Amino acid sequence: MIVSSPYDKLLQSLPVRELTASVxxxxxxxxxxxxWEYGDPAATTTLVLVHGFRGDHHGLQLxxxxxxxxxxxxxxxxxVAPDLPGFGQSAPFRDGTHSLSAYVxxxxxxxxxxxxxxxxxxxxxxxxxxxxxxxxADKLAVDEVILVNPIAAPALSGPRGILTRLAVFYYWAAAxxxxxxxxxxxxxxxxxxxxxxxxxxTHDAQLRRWIHNQHDRYFSAFANRQVVMAAFTASVSHDVSxxxxxxxxxxxxxxxxxxxxxxxxxxxxxxxxxxNATLRVxxxxxxxxxxxxxxxxxxxxxxxxxxxxxx
Numbered sequence: 445m446i447v448s449s450p451y452d453k454l455l456q457s458l459p460v461r462e463l464t465a466s467v468x469x470x471x472x473x474x475x476x477x478x479x480w481e482y483g484d485p486a487a488t489t490t491l492v493l494v495h496g497f498r499g500d501h502h503g504l505q506l507x508x509x510x511x512x513x514x515x516x517x518x519x520x521x522x523x524v525a526p527d528l529p530g531f532g533q534s535a536p537f538r539d540g541t542h543s544l545s546a547y548v549x550x551x552x553x554x555x556x557x558x559x560x561x562x563x564x565x566x567x568x569x570x571x572x573x574x575x576x577x578x579x580x581a582d583k584l585a586v587d588e589v590i591l592v593n594p595i596a597a598p599a600l601s602g603p604r605g606i607l608t609r610l611a612v613f614y615y616w617a618a619a620x621x622x623x624x625x626x627x628x629x630x631x632x633x634x635x636x637x638x639x640x641x642x643x644x645x646t647h648d649a650q651l652r653r654w655i656h657n658q659h660d661r662y663f664s665a666f667a668n669r670q671v672v673m674a675a676f677t678a679s680v681s682h683d684v685s686x687x688x689x690x691x692x693x694x695x696x697x698x699x700x701x702x703x704x705x706x707x708x709x710x711x712x713x714x715x716x717x718x719x720n721a722t723l724r725v726x727x728x729x730x731x732x733x734x735x736x737x738x739x740x741x742x743x744x745x746x747x748x749x750x751x752x753x754x755x
Contacts, residue, residue: 447657450650451738454509458482465526465557467550477554478533479526483512487522489749490560494551496570496593497679498663498672500532501525504569504734507592510742521749526554528572530671532662542674544578544682551579555586563587565749569734570595570705571679581687589695590745593731595683596699596706596714612680619673630672631664639663645702645730655735688717695721696748698741702730722748 461481480501491511493504508523529550530536537546555564565588568576573594580589618629629635640659644652666672695718699711708725715723724744729737 446661447654449654451506451509454513455505458509458512461485465554467553467557476535477526477529477550479524479554482508482523482525483521485522487520488562489520489565490522490524490558490562491565491567491590491745491749492555492558492560493523493525494566494568494572494576495525495528495531496572497675498531498666499569500527500662500665502532502658502662504567506738507734507742507745510738511745522560524558524560528575528675530667530675532665536667536671540670540674542671542678544574544678547575547675547678548579548582548584551575552582552584555584565590567592567745569593570731571675573684574679574682577684577687577691578682580693581690586693588748589691589693590698590748591684591695592698592741593700593703593733594697594706594711594714595679596685597683597710598680611676615673615676618669623669626669630666630669633660636660636663642704643731644736645728645732646736651736655732658735685714685717688714688721689719692719694748694751694753696744697721697723698733698744699723699725700729700731700733700737701725701727705731 459482463479463481465477465479467477493501495501495503504525508525511521511523527534528547530542536542564586566576566580566584566586567590568574569592573591576589576591580586614629614635618626621629636659637656640656644655646652697711697715699708701708711723711725715721726733726737726740733741
């Protein structure tokens with residue numbers, strides 16, 4: 445079943461090009477990365493989006509729609525949204541090692557293949573914020589950095605650390621059970637719904653139905669259970685604070701006041717660790733800014749991109 449959203453017409457009106465990049469590199473790299481390109485291919489600014497754990501490019505589409513739906517608001521912008529290796533339509537790493545360092549190497553290689561000209565900005569949401577931060581700290585050549593719902597502190601220390609521990613057990617069980625039962629556990633619709641309900645904060649019934657439907661449709665689009673377990677381990681073993689001091693580019697942090705994964709106090713602390721960061725807090729939302737508050741998120745991004753930088 446597909447649940448419609450208020451953004452359907454806007455999303456359908458956006459011109460999009462569906463492409464595949466053959467990413468070279470050492471053997472662990474993915475052979476093919478599927479990505480979607482929006483906006484003007486000749487734009488002077490390219491914004492590359494990196495989605496979160498168990499998601500794919502669909503998760504950030506509402507932000508894309510808000511950025512490009514009004515041609516006068518972001519007229520000179522190209523947005524590129526890949527599926528992370530092993531998720532969505534992108535191939536997994538050949539050797540099955542889906543560690544943070546593997547994802548960092550992939551992002552570096554992907555940008556080399558993409559070869560954007562002009563200004564390059566990279567945005568990461570949730571687990572994507574860790575991948576982006578680690579890659580930029582490892583000398584990824586970008587001009588600015590945007591982190592949405594950044595994982596500012598170890599996940600086990602968050603306000604719902606007990607739920608994270610339950611998630612650790614859940615993914616461990618899914619990885620160690622016989623294959624058939626492991627897949628069944630990972631794709632169990634009731635468990636996926638519990639995850640979705642725990643993250644959604646909106647009181648809008650229609651929006652909640654749409655969010656749950658999005659998770660039903662895309663949360664289980666992974667290559668195999670080993671990919672999920674390895675990526676989950678990477679997501680709870682690292683956080684953005686490890687890399688903040690090494691990121692000298694202007695950085696925008698977009699945080700939520702009701703994020704159960706990273707408390708707001710940790711976001712304020714994270715800002716102080718960057719040499720050059722701005723923190724914007726969006727109210728009455730949790731870890732799903734990209735679903736529940738895409739309009740204010742897009743406004744924050746536009747303001748950040750339009751700000752004058754010292755030469």
